[in-house]
Amino acid sequence: MLKTEEKSYLNFINGNWKASDSGETKEVLNPADRNDVVGFIQRSTLDDVNEAVASAKAAKESWRKLSGNDRGNYLYKVANILESRLDDVAETLTREMGKTLPEAKGETARGVAILRYYAGEGLREVGDVIPSTDSKGIMYTTRTPLGVVGVITPWNFPVAIPIWKMAPALIYGNTVVIKPATEAAATAAKVIECFAEAGLPDGVVNMVTGSGSVVGERLADHPDVNGISFTGSDKTGKHIGQVALARGAKYQLEMGGKNPVIVADDADLDLAVKATISGGLSSTGQKCTATSRVIVQSAVYDTFKEKLLSKIEELTIGNGLEDGNWMGPSASESQLETVLSYIEKGKEEGATLLTGGNRLTDAAYKDGNFVEPTVFENVNNDMTIAKEEIFGPVLALIKVDTFEEAMKLANDTEYGLSAAVFTENIRKMLTFIDDIEVGLVRVNAETAGVELQAPFGGMKSSSSHSREQGRAAIEFFTSIKTVFIK
Numbered sequence: 001m002l003k004t005e006e007k008s009y010l011n012f013i014n015g016n017w018k019a020s021d022s023g024e025t026k027e028v029l030n031p032a033d034r035n036d037v038v039g040f041i042q043r044s045t046l047d048d049v050n051e052a053v054a055s056a057k058a059a060k061e062s063w064r065k066l067s068g069n070d071r072g073n074y075l076y077k078v079a080n081i082l083e084s085r086l087d088d089v090a091e092t093l094t095r096e097m098g099k100t101l102p103e104a105k106g107e108t109a110r111g112v113a114i115l116r117y118y119a120g121e122g123l124r125e126v127g128d129v130i131p132s133t134d135s136k137g138i139m140y141t142t143r144t145p146l147g148v149v150g151v152i153t154p155w156n157f158p159v160a161i162p163i164w165k166m167a168p169a170l171i172y173g174n175t176v177v178i179k180p181a182t183e184a185a186a187t188a189a190k191v192i193e194c195f196a197e198a199g200l201p202d203g204v205v206n207m208v209t210g211s212g213s214v215v216g217e218r219l220a221d222h223p224d225v226n227g228i229s230f231t232g233s234d235k236t237g238k239h240i241g242q243v244a245l246a247r248g249a250k251y252q253l254e255m256g257g258k259n260p261v262i263v264a265d266d267a268d269l270d271l272a273v274k275a276t277i278s279g280g281l282s283s284t285g286q287k288c289t290a291t292s293r294v295i296v297q298s299a300v301y302d303t304f305k306e307k308l309l310s311k312i313e314e315l316t317i318g319n320g321l322e323d324g325n326w327m328g329p330s331a332s333e334s335q336l337e338t339v340l341s342y343i344e345k346g347k348e349e350g351a352t353l354l355t356g357g358n359r360l361t362d363a364a365y366k367d368g369n370f371v372e373p374t375v376f377e378n379v380n381n382d383m384t385i386a387k388e389e390i391f392g393p394v395l396a397l398i399k400v401d402t403f404e405e406a407m408k409l410a411n412d413t414e415y416g417l418s419a420a421v422f423t424e425n426i427r428k429m430l431t432f433i434d435d436i437e438v439g440l441v442r443v444n445a446e447t448a449g450v451e452l453q454a455p456f457g458g459m460k461s462s463s464s465h466s467r468e469q470g471r472a473a474i475e476f477f478t479s480i481k482t483v484f485i486k
């Protein structure tokens with residue numbers, strides 16, 4: 001088995017690696033094997049955050065004044081360093097939060113690609129020339145960075161999400177303080193090591209680890225943090241939004257999903273099954289874009305169900321570092337408990353359990369947070385498992401007679417992140433594209449898996465209605481200045 005070394009990870013403040021003022025660390029355990037200590041991270045204090053923000057504030061003017069090309073060159077260097085360490089970063093990722101090594105390598109490669117995309121952004125246009133009503137006037141827009149940006153990230157994509165927030169923040173001229181999720185802070189620290197070694201000026205990138213309620217909260221309410229970009233739960237996101245709003249800071253929230261797949265009566269069922277499994281169960285269902293509701297027309301329901309269950313039988317579960325395992329553990333004991341409690345709720349509320357539903361406890365699994373891939377049927381939209389984000393490998397099958405009914409149920413949710421339809425019928429595709437209330441509309445493709453050059457974000461309670469990634473990121477990380485010259 002591959003094994004990365006156990007180590008203590010420090011905070012990164014003003015160009016230096018340093019221990020927290022608290023003198024305390026937190027042990028990070030492998031969710032596939034609790035006897036395996038991945039490392040130790042700092043339990044930081046308010047003073048650590050204040051110091052990091054002060055260093056980001058001190059660095060912001062000179063960073064802003066660099067050309068986009070110069071900032072881009074730093075990002076190219078970070079990308080090259082991360083690429084050269086891809087295996088080590090990916091192994092740490094798998095060991096720390098459990099996703100399989102191929103998934104972790106894919107995510108790290110995606111991080112490299114995101115860095116290169118935003119490095120190139122340093123040479124792209126930033127504004128528009130707008131005709132003035134004054135024939136002697138010149139009017140145009142330009143953009144200015146927010147200043148210091150606080151980045152608060154979750155554990156499910158500990159390489160890609162920090163990078164897809166930090167890279168645009170930096171290229172558009174902001175300085176950054178990141179607080180990664182405790183469950184994945186060692187991986188995040190390895191990413192920050194790449195920024196450190198690329199030689200960015202001191203204070204431009206800072207990382208402080210520790211609990212959300214101390215470090216994250218201070219970042220959200222610190223008067224010198226000009227913008228906050230967050231991904232995580234609905235509850236924490238809305239709280240951070242309110243804290244930022246109360247002091248007039250800009251904020252961007254990416255939160256949960258309850259993403260539906262519609263399988264129409266003319267769908268390619270093999271494709272729909274493959275995409276439902278990949279979208280719903282890969283990464284152990286721990287994606288905000290994961291498929292969780294599978295709405296199937298009655299004409300193809302039985303065939304679809306049979307094919308789905310037979311493919312799920314073939315899935316291999318185990319330590320993601322070992323070859324051949326398709327699905328790893330839940331990322332933490334508490335996440336596993338959450339998933340199991342939703343499964344119990346499903347049973348109590350009258351859904352029929354078709355497969356799975358249990359924690360795995362045999363020898364190979366007993367020291368990890370493993371749960372079986374789980375499928376329910378006879379689910380209706382009033383049940384908790386059809387309403388709340390589970391963040392585990394749990395699918396809810398919902399049978400409907402008509403496509404219209406499927407559309408109605410798909411939209412009957414407080415979330416609006418991603419949705420997929422499987423159909424060969426152009427009219428159904430167009431109805432879906434037009435009427436589905438989500439930010440990511442997928443036709444004959446799984447709900448998860450976004451492309452870095454395209455806007456990413458949701459409607460309703462899934463986001464604060466802004467978009468991340470692609471060129472859309474410029475909208476959050478800059479303010480427009482409208483210039484008139486005469």
Ligand SMILES: NC(=O)C1=CN([C@@H]2O[C@H](COP(=O)(O)OP(=O)(O)OC[C@H]3O[C@@H](n4cnc5c(N)ncnc54)[C@H](OP(=O)(O)O)[C@@H]3O)[C@@H](O)[C@H]2O)C=CC1
Pocket residue numbers: 152153154155156179180181182183210211212213215216217218220231232233234236237239240254255256257287288335338389390391
């Ligand atoms: N949309 C998505 O991609 C994600 C959704 N989730 C959903 O959230 C559920 C719970 O997961 P959880 O990890 O607790 O998610 P959280 O939203 O609590 O955590 C996300 C980030 O926010 C931080 N945080 C927590 N509380 C605060 C606070 N008061 N102020 C500022 N920052 C804070 C966390 O820190 P720390 O945890 O280190 O203390 C972490 O860095 C999951 O079951 C899933 O449903 C979770 C992760 C990602």
Ligand SMILES: O=C(O)CCC(=O)C(=O)O
Pocket residue numbers: 156157231286287288289447448449450
């Ligand atoms: O589906 C993806 O690739 C991205 C998912 C994501 O952003 C998330 O789970 O937070």
